[in-house]
Amino acid sequence: MGMEKHVLVVDDNPLNLELVGDLLELEGFRVTLLEDGVTAISEARDSRPDLILMDLRMPGMSGLEAQQQLRSDATTREIPVIVLTASVMAGERERLLAAGFDGFMQKPIDTLTFADQVRSFLPAS
Template identity: 35%
Template sequence: MARILLVEDNEMNRDMLSRRLIRNGHEVTMAVDGEEAVTRAHSDLPDLVLMDIGLPGIDGCEATRRIRATERIAQLPIIALTAHAMTGDRDRALDAGCDDFDTKPVDIQRLLGKIDALLLPKR
């Protein structure tokens, strides 16, 4: 079981994804914007972050850069989530420091595979 920080501003997406992650044995905490994501990454010390890119305030790319800039949490695995499936969006998220990228609507089995792939080396 992993502790996952789910960063998502859309309530329906947050609810659906958190329930599916919990059903698959994960513990989930949530943030609704980039500032809260950085704060919760510091305070909760999750095993992995699912980062929506299109957030209000500071976006997911900037939140990722801020997490990467802090030594204590710089190595957190981060998977970018976005409804934008353009190559440039993927590149922008990876350039900001995300470890992987997935699109919405989320295919839960594909996402669980990506989560496992990032967490297996830590276990």
Template identity: 45%
Template sequence: MARILIVEDTPGNMVLTSMLLESKGHTLFCAERALPGIAIAQQEALDLILMDVQLPEVDGLTAMGLLKGDARTRVIPVVALTAYAMKGDRERLLASGFDGYIEKPIEPMVFLDEVERLLSKGGT
């Protein structure tokens, strides 16, 4: 199965995403802040990163840019995991460089379908 990093600062969201992904047999890495998440991505062979957009200290958009600018991590798909769900938010985040977009609150089946779509797109 896939190796997935979740970068999420809300405990409830971390628990839910972790439970859903573990139920599908994925190996998880977790970080509550962007910079520790980036460090994990640089050290581990990951298949996917789920990145909260609204993070303290360094936001998810900045973190995604750092990941895409690093030769070690630029090929890892990064998915915006966000409560930004207004008209145009999805398009804006995808245009900024995210490889996918998942709205919060998370709907379990939609979440799992999108993760699987992105993993199969990446050849994992």
């Protein structure tokens, strides 16, 4: 295990995944990119990433359902899960944080500040 942080990114849109993955790799993160929540839960159990970035709207399992399953499993409970959403509904940020996400990021992402935002959500160590 190196010093680089491992971020699991989950988004059903492959273009979003590629963009986020490229931005984080450029900043020295190790990234795993997955397109659905079920696979992401399995990966999180196996590899215990430092942080998970989770799209909200995905076919099949939603980001919220995936977050709740991660939280209910002792193996993955401590991993911060940050929601990435394009929703601009009033109160969405507060609603999602109250639902249990550890952080909120708005799409479209700001490519200049994205990596710093992600870093700010990493547990201290």
